[in-house]
Amino acid sequence: MIKHEKAYRDIPTVALRGLVVLPGEMIHFDAGRTRSVNALNRAMDEEGLIFVSAQKDAKKTDIDSADIFQTGTLCALRQVLPLPGESARVFAEGICRAKAEIIYDAGECFTADIQTVEDEECSPAEGEALRRRIMKKLTEYARLNQKFSSDTMASIEAKLMIGEFADAAANAVLRRPEQRQMILEESHPVQRMKMMLKCFEGEIEILKADRRIATEVKYQVDKHQKDYYLREQIRAIRKELGETS
Numbered sequence: 001m002i003k004h005e006k007a008y009r010d011i012p013t014v015a016l017r018g019l020v021v022l023p024g025e026m027i028h029f030d031a032g033r034t035r036s037v038n039a040l041n042r043a044m045d046e047e048g049l050i051f052v053s054a055q056k057d058a059k060k061t062d063i064d065s066a067d068i069f070q071t072g073t074l075c076a077l078r079q080v081l082p083l084p085g086e087s088a089r090v091f092a093e094g095i096c097r098a099k100a101e102i103i104y105d106a107g108e109c110f111t112a113d114i115q116t117v118e119d120e121e122c123s124p125a126e127g128e129a130l131r132r133r134i135m136k137k138l139t140e141y142a143r144l145n146q147k148f149s150s151d152t153m154a155s156i157e158a159k160l161m162i163g164e165f166a167d168a169a170a171n172a173v174l175r176r177p178e179q180r181q182m183i184l185e186e187s188h189p190v191q192r193m194k195m196m197l198k199c200f201e202g203e204i205e206i207l208k209a210d211r212r213i214a215t216e217v218k219y220q221v222d223k224h225q226k227d228y229y230l231r232e233q234i235r236a237i238r239k240e241l242g243e244t245s
Contacts, residue, residue, distance in 0.1 A: 006116045008074070012039035013051045013103060013110040018058040020180035021073040024164060025094040025171045032087040033061070039109035040080050040088055048077045051098060051112050054181055065103035065110065071185045074098040074116060097184060119163035120188040127162040130193040134169050137200040141173060144207035148172070163189040170196055173203055 014036045021027055031037050043050040053072025060067060079091040097117035104111045135157065142148040152172050159165035170183045170192075179199050186192040 005118055008049070008051070008098075008114050008116075010104070010111045011049060011051050011074075011114055012043040012046070013053070013068070013072075013100075013112045014039050015055050015063060015068045015110065016052055017055050017060075018177055020054045020177050020184055021052050021075060021092075021094045022167050022171050022180060022184055023073060023094045023096050024167050026078075026091075027075075027094065028089065028091045030083065030087060030089050032085070034086070035109045037086060037088050039111070040077065040090060042109060043077055044080055049095075050075050050077055050092070051100065051114050052092070053100065054177060058177070065105050068100075068103055068110070069181060070100045070103075071117075071181075072098055072100065072114075073184065074114065097187060117187050119161075122162065122188065122190045126190055127193075130190060130197075131162060131165060133197060134166070134193055134200070137197065137204065138169060138173070141200060141204055141207070144204065144211065163192070166192045166196065170199075174199055 014031065016029065019027075019029060031040060039050065051072055052075050053069045055063060055067055056069060057067065073094045074096050075092040075094050077090065077092050081089040081091075083089055098114040099117055100112040100114050102113050104113075138148075138153060138156065142150075142153060156165065156168045156172060159168050166189050167183075170180065174180050174183065174196075182195060183192055183199075186195060
């Protein structure tokens with residue numbers, strides 16, 4: 001397999017709190033910290049490319065380069081809209097995995113020397129077997145989650161490259177930053193999909209538990225309403241009969 005990994009030097013860098021961007025994802029987020037806004041402005045003045053990576057501790061406001069994961073995503077900025085208070089709303093597209101060789105604190109913003117990361121080669125048969133397992137899990141997930149649309153399913157299934165398929169499926173289901181970071185750091189599609197199967201199992205179990213809880217709550221509410229309605233009927237009948245108790 002011929003790799004076409006590329007190096008970028010001194011690329012504007014944004015640290016995200018509680019958000020991990022995967023390749024192929026169209027994202028939007030609000031940037032409020034001065035260094036993040038400066039990095040975005042610099043990127044827009046240059047090639048429109050930016051390196052985004054999650055903070056190790058999302059609660060920290062003041063950070064240095066050691067607080068940022070080395071593995072992140074090279075993104076193409078689509079639009080940066082100014083917001084009140086010198087903040088900005090960002091629309092961007094994840095292009096590919098990238099790893100920072102070094103992250104610089106340039107004062108006004110973070111920058112990084114990065115190397116893009118391509119998927120490792122995998123067995124076509126093993127990749128297809130895992131693809132089919134993922135699709136079965138997605139079908140089960142979609143039955144339990146009404147927000148998971150048929151368009152989303154079709155978009156995932158249409159991905160021909162196994163790595164792109166894996167990332168699209170992860171983007172659609174996984175929400176927890178720690179899970180997404182784990183998927184982002186795995187460059188082998190087979191290993192990535194094996195991780196995803198475990199994560200999907202957990203998400204499906206959560207949806208099943210949520211459905212059971214919703215059913216139980218509805219039963220209790222319906223029972224309470226029925227009991228209240230019957231009591232009111234009995235009270236009305238007694239009133240008609242002239243009973244006081």
